[in-house]
Amino acid sequence: MKDDILKRLKYFFLYFFFWLTFFEVARILFLIYQYNTSLNYGLTDLLAPFIHGFKLDLSSVSYLLAIPFLFMIAGSLLEGKWHAVFMDIYTFIFLFIAVSVVIVDVELYKYWGYRLDHTAFNYIDTTKEMFASVKTWTIFRQLGVGIIMFWVFWIVYKKWIARIIGDLKPGNFASAGIFLFLTGLLIIPVRGGLGIAPANVGMVFFHNDPFLNHAAINVHWNLGYSFANLNDTENYYKVVSDKQAEDFVEKLDKSDGYVEKVISTDYPNILIITLESFTAKVIGAMGDERGATPNIDKFAKEGILFTNFFATGDRTDKGIVGILSGYPSQPAKSIIKFTEKNSKLPNIAYDLKEMGYYTSFFYGGTIDFANFRSYLINSNFSSLVTIDDFDPVHKTSKWGVHDHILFGKVLNDLNNSAEPFFSVVLTLSSHEPFDVPMETVIHGRDEDHKFLNSVYYTDKSLGDFIEEAKKQPWWNNTLVILVADHGARNPGNSPVYVVEKFRIPMIWIGGVITDGNENREVTKYGSQTDIPQTLFGQLNVDKNYPFSKDIFAGRSSSFAFYTFNDGWGFLTDTLIQVFDNINHRLIFEEGEGKSKTPFQGSIYLQRTYQDFLDK
Numbered sequence: 001m002k003d004d005i006l007k008r009l010k011y012f013f014l015y016f017f018f019w020l021t022f023f024e025v026a027r028i029l030f031l032i033y034q035y036n037t038s039l040n041y042g043l044t045d046l047l048a049p050f051i052h053g054f055k056l057d058l059s060s061v062s063y064l065l066a067i068p069f070l071f072m073i074a075g076s077l078l079e080g081k082w083h084a085v086f087m088d089i090y091t092f093i094f095l096f097i098a099v100s101v102v103i104v105d106v107e108l109y110k111y112w113g114y115r116l117d118h119t120a121f122n123y124i125d126t127t128k129e130m131f132a133s134v135k136t137w138t139i140f141r142q143l144g145v146g147i148i149m150f151w152v153f154w155i156v157y158k159k160w161i162a163r164i165i166g167d168l169k170p171g172n173f174a175s176a177g178i179f180l181f182l183t184g185l186l187i188i189p190v191r192g193g194l195g196i197a198p199a200n201v202g203m204v205f206f207h208n209d210p211f212l213n214h215a216a217i218n219v220h221w222n223l224g225y226s227f228a229n230l231n232d233t234e235n236y237y238k239v240v241s242d243k244q245a246e247d248f249v250e251k252l253d254k255s256d257g258y259v260e261k262v263i264s265t266d267y268p269n270i271l272i273i274t275l276e277s278f279t280a281k282v283i284g285a286m287g288d289e290r291g292a293t294p295n296i297d298k299f300a301k302e303g304i305l306f307t308n309f310f311a312t313g314d315r316t317d318k319g320i321v322g323i324l325s326g327y328p329s330q331p332a333k334s335i336i337k338f339t340e341k342n343s344k345l346p347n348i349a350y351d352l353k354e355m356g357y358y359t360s361f362f363y364g365g366t367i368d369f370a371n372f373r374s375y376l377i378n379s380n381f382s383s384l385v386t387i388d389d390f391d392p393v394h395k396t397s398k399w400g401v402h403d404h405i406l407f408g409k410v411l412n413d414l415n416n417s418a419e420p421f422f423s424v425v426l427t428l429s430s431h432e433p434f435d436v437p438m439e440t441v442i443h444g445r446d447e448d449h450k451f452l453n454s455v456y457y458t459d460k461s462l463g464d465f466i467e468e469a470k471k472q473p474w475w476n477n478t479l480v481i482l483v484a485d486h487g488a489r490n491p492g493n494s495p496v497y498v499v500e501k502f503r504i505p506m507i508w509i510g511g512v513i514t515d516g517n518e519n520r521e522v523t524k525y526g527s528q529t530d531i532p533q534t535l536f537g538q539l540n541v542d543k544n545y546p547f548s549k550d551i552f553a554g555r556s557s558s559f560a561f562y563t564f565n566d567g568w569g570f571l572t573d574t575l576i577q578v579f580d581n582i583n584h585r586l587i588f589e590e591g592e593g594k595s596k597t598p599f600q601g602s603i604y605l606q607r608t609y610q611d612f613l614d615k
Helices: 002-033 043-052 054-077 082-112 118-132 136-160 173-185 187-191 210-216 219-228 242-252 294-302 316-325 348-354 369-378 403-415 447-469 528-538 600-614
Strands: 269-275 304-306 358-363 383-385 421-426 478-484 506-509 520-522 559-564 567-572 575-580 585-591
Touching: 002 043, 002 054, 002 082, 002 136, 002 173, 002 210, 002 219, 043 054, 043 210, 054 082, 054 173, 054 187, 054 219, 082 118, 082 136, 082 219, 118 219, 173 187, 242 600, 269 316, 269 447, 294 447, 294 506, 316 348, 316 369, 316 421, 316 528, 348 358, 348 421, 348 528, 358 403, 383 403, 403 421, 403 447, 447 478, 478 528, 559 600, 567 600, 575 600
Parallel strands: 269 421, 269 478, 304 520, 358 383, 358 421
Antiparallel strands: 304 506, 478 506, 559 567, 567 575, 575 585
């Protein structure tokens, strides 16, 4: 009986180290995949995530041991080798899942800048579009790495661990008692120790550098935790009373009632062209010298360039909601995915249609991506033009139809549209994998150069469209707003949180721009969420967009707010702060008169997130 107990204990001792080793190998693989960043640190810095991340590794192993411990109790009392068979099946399934999470996470982090959580699964219903961003060889490489990783660990398990419990005898009450006791003890590592607070992602954060903190995270624990808290109704961002947060946001939007008019009519055609990933980092008119945007640079001289303009989030689904509904993004969720909530948002298209505008939306891809369809239908667009409205011969992009084909369709439809019209165009060719139907202009095989070349192509397509639009009779009564859907990590592989990643261009041009506003720069800080109120201010129409301010209104606050996963950036004329919600500390701060806690960005996030929960 004693030997039987020792065998069972030996099995689980080895099983424990089997999974612990797996998690450490996964962390090593993460650092190898991010070698461009990892090489910036010394050996001591790279070892630190293993030490600080051990608590979550231990918690993850304990979760995995809970069910096997219970089955071992039963196996100690009942006859048969069924518990050994169960452990083989259990290990196979969870090893397959664990390896799958690793190979997705290490690659996805390069693009999103945070460890895998439930947000990636927001797009699982549009698998084709997800894979459109990934090169074929990358898929095969990840599959190869996954197969090797699975095979090595499975062989180790079968050869050195599984055979130990193959011939155990039943009727061992002492063994059952021991494993019952051990099962109870698992609660300690599962909770992350004996403290009052349960385990959370922030407990492994140890450094001001987010990358090292991210390396310390156990991605499997992080994924499970994010799903477990997916439907929380508690506002974890609360730092002041609800009344204080409401008053703070209300004061930000106050002005003296004066609005500077920059267009010549109250009833213009309005065309918003949303440019995929057009970060300010590549715009010549905003300081870049690589020559990727000659047409955008020309348009900036013809109209009004907003130089301190920012995306509200880091994904298209967040940017579109910011532009059309004036609604700030949420750090780890996207309101567009919640149909009941997004149906309650104000919307430019809805309001303008009620004013007699013909409204249309143009996109060369599928609008089933990220629940776009429900949001756009709730927006009450008169017409939705998508990939299904193009000849299959033109569907040569992995995402759908390339931009020059899209703009051709836009021009044709607007020429035959009722006026006044409100139209939104969303481009796609400058999205990964950056394959464009044009002879290469900006040469280079790395991602930065491919991205720049795709930007050049979209800029050219846009330029050709605008030049043709200027020849049409509707141009003289049209306002065109050029704006990005979000920033980009390229060029330069910017970290997920940095200000430069969220700075984007917005340019107003068109026949209705009044004299004296050519080649003008507006330096007031603003973001996509300010587009609705700024637009309606020009139309002399009073609409309620609670989180949108009129940039041209006298004394309206100069500020911008953005979120990333999981944190925020808050920018004013005098202060820039970037905050990590998980670590509860500033990542970056610059400017005069540094604000005291609670930070302005924390209060703003509290109010906007509470509004999200209340919808």
